Amino acid sequence: MLHGWGMNAAVWDACPPQCWQGLTQHPIELPGHGHRRSSPPPNSLWGWAETCLEATPEGALWLGWSLGGLVALAAALSAPARIAGLILLTATPRFVRAADWTPAMPEPTLEQFHTELLADPAGTLSRFLALQVRGSETARENLRTLRLGLASRPRPDPAALALGLDLLRNEDVRGRLPDIRCPTLWLFGSRDTLVPPAVAERIELLMPGAVTRVVQGAAHAPHLSHPSETGAAIRSFLNAMRVRS
Helix, strand or coil: ECCCCCCCHHHHCCCCCCCCCCCCCCEEEEECCCECCCCCCCCCCCHHHHHHHHHHCEEEEEEEEEHHHHHHHHHHHHHHHHEEEEEECCCCCCCCCCCCCCCCCCHHHHHHHHHHHHHHHHHHHHHHHHHHHCCCCHHHHHHHHHHHHHHHCCCHHHHHHHHHHHHHCEEHHHHHHCCCCCCCCCCCCCCCCCCCCCCCHHHHCCCCCCCEECCCCCCCHHHHCCHHHHHHHHHHHHEEEEEEC
């Protein structure tokens, strides 16, 4: 279980147990986040994936939220034999907009976060949390949950935050998606302003074997705002995996 940018593994504590269908949970913190300190943090997506692979049991089902989903994709490409399947929660193979990739964040938005991060790391992180829940039916409650989780562990390393923003801005693994052969579920929120639900249509073209689902009424954190719907989608995916195996 890999959290998103600026967060830590405490974000999973607020999810009802039914989300994970009785599976044994292995929350992994991204480099420089929470209790996971490395000096300096790896400076590439593949380096981040490698540090997570080192902390993860073989044959695990990987769940990655947002930036954690991008890291999970890199792990699946780097070590396919070690990963049983992927659940990508409001993740995308490319976070910034391009001429051929319009359902994404405008690059100036990330540039602004980068600039503000240097002057005010805590304030920038707080604004990013608010952006994640914008549009959700339970935005205020979800924002409180994210803030409590963030405050429960050491603040992320500013260098890791800057590197994470670099990954969100620069990485593009769209061309590698057909190389991922393990069962894959993509979950999106219908009101997500960071990863628009229209990404689902692109994923269906790039990964015809993948499963995509859009959680209605959810923003960027459907596991917090809509745990029942999120859990049902995961349960359906797991059942299909068992049938195939």
